Each structure stands twice: as structure tokens, then as C-alpha cells.
Amino acid sequence: MNDFERRLQARIDGKTKPLGALGQVELLAAKVARLQGRLDPDMTRARLVIFAGDHGLAQEGVSAYPPDVTRQMVLNFAAGGAAANVFCRANGLDLAVVNAGVKGGPFDLPQVIEAAMGEGTANSLHGPAMSAATCQAAVETGYRLGAEGDWHAVAFGEMGIGNSSAAALVAHRLTDVPLQLLVGRGTGLDDDGLIQKHNILAQVSARVPGALGPMGALAEFGGFEIAMMTGAMLGAAEARKLVMVDGYIATAAALAAVTITPAARDAMVFCHVSGEPGHRVVLDTMGAKPLLQLGMRLGEGTGAALAWPLIRASVAMLNEMASFEEAGVSGAT
Ligand SMILES: O=C(O)c1ccc[n+]([C@@H]2O[C@H](COP(=O)([O-])O)[C@@H](O)[C@H]2O)c1
């Protein structure tokens, strides 16, 4: 243990509570302190960035909803009516929306940051979702968006009909986990739809035999929003901002990010475990303990927006809670 670690642990253990009694809240506070290299870290300004993109694979009936919903939901974000807007307002996060590659062209709205890599990815059943060069450009654009601003914490969310398929394929190829354990109902496929999704995704994966690195997996399976989120997480981690990871699709991006740069893991907090069954599996392979378990499976960064008050409170514990000495409370016998 170095001197900083010793002082940090002493500061946490000196608070008026039985040793370790704040559980994961103590670990969270310590993570933030390490990230900022301060025993009194600052954790007041947070932003959620939602990346939206369409998926060519959505033509294969792998989602319960039509692809048009991606664009319609971006308009809903811009108008302030989505769950992500509501939770950000309720919990004091700024919200930005990025067109990473939605069908139908630019939005021409001040609320939407235009960074489209195309009008939806190509159908990965028949070929790569995007070229290696486009994938690189998406990651680099994300990197800049993730690193910008003086936010203490940045959450990354996504919107993209079909993207639970892309996430399953990316996660499968970057872990040893069988594809079957990573394919779920997404937006709510029925039993027949789920069988179809299993079949299609097995065919997509079989199209690309052999090992694939993170950039290869992102290019083959997509999507634009997942590749951009991967870059954004790397940019935010490099800028020593706390990276608030949301649900299944965001966690697939986090997995790609730590496969590219393992040190990025230190900046990440896994905000919730979603109802998509593969999410728990991927979190386990990353040794990640999610903060919340609410049975949510919405995406948009909603789980991260709900975890933000918990993160702030853990840092307030470190900064404001009295020590045994300050409060005149007796320590353990
Ligand atoms: O975040 C999650 O864990 C999550 C789980 C299932 C679905 N989603 C959202 O639903 C969409 C993907 O589902 P699907 O069925 O279209 O692949 C996409 O817009 C995600 O934001 C999100």
C-alpha cells in the first residue's frame, strides 16, 4: 500500500461507523479519490451523453420494435420527454444527444450534436457493419466527446433499435462466453422472436471465423453508437473523469474500451445490472459489481442517471462525515 492508499483508507476507516459498514459506498468513494488523486475529491458536475445509431441487422427481425423508433426517440430526447430527460432533470445531470448514425439524415436541431458516421450500419448478416476506417473515426469522435468539458463524471447511454444484437456479438467475441448466454429479448421479443434472434446472431458470428480484436468486433458487428461510446469512455477515462456505465449495450462498449486500454477500467463505475440476462454475465467476466438492480432494461443511460445521487453521496461521505475524533465517539474495543 502506498502513502496515498494508507491515508485514504485511514480517512474512510476514521469515519463514525463500524469498520467497513458503508460497504460498496466506501469502495465507490475510494475509487473517486484515487481517480482525482485527492483525499477530498470533487463530485458535483455530471453529464449524460446519449449516442444514437441505426443498425442494418434490424431488418432481420431481431427487435420487437421498428427501426424508425431510433429517430423518433432522438426527437423525444430533444423535446425533453424521454425517461433519460426526466431522470437527468430529477438528479441534476446535464444531457447531450449525439447523432452517431441515425437513418434519415441530420436532425438540424440545436439539441442534437451531429456526428453521423452514416445512415445506419450495413446489415452484418451479409458483411461488416462498417469499414475499419469508419470504426476508427467513430472511436476517435467519441474520444473527443468523452474528454471534453469540466465534468467530474460522465455517463454514456445509447439508443438504437437492434443494438442488443450488436452488443451480444461484440461481447461474445471479446470474452469466452457462449453466444447463447448473451442473447436476450432486448426491447421485448416474444418466444418466436427470441428463437429467430438466436438463429440470426449465430449466422452473423459464423460469417466471421477466427479471433477478432475490439476494433475488429466493433467494425464487424457495429454499431456506430457502440463504437462512439467505446471511444467516449476511453476519452473520459484518460481525462480522469468518472465513467458511469449504464446497461447491457453500454457495458459491451466498456468491455471493448478496457480491451483496448485496460487502465480505463479504473475510471469506470458500473451503475446497474439490467434485466437483459447477458448483462450480468458480462459484468461478471469484468469483475464488476453493479450499484443498482432495478430490473430496468431501457438503456438511454437511465441506470447511470439514477446512480448519480448515490455516487455524489459516497463522495459527500468522504468529505463531510465526522471522524471518531471530531465527534468524540469511541472506536472499536
Ligand atoms: O440497457 C440495457 O440493458 C438494454 C437492454 C435492452 C434494450 N435496451 C434498449 O433497447 C434497444 C435495443 O433493443 P433491441 O431489442 O432493439 O435490440 C436500444 O435502444 C437500447 O437502448 C437497453
Ligand SMILES: Cc1cc2nc[nH]c2cc1C
Ligand atoms: C420506445 C423505446 C424507447 C427506448 N429507449 C431506449 N431504447 C428504446 C426502445 C424503445 C422501443
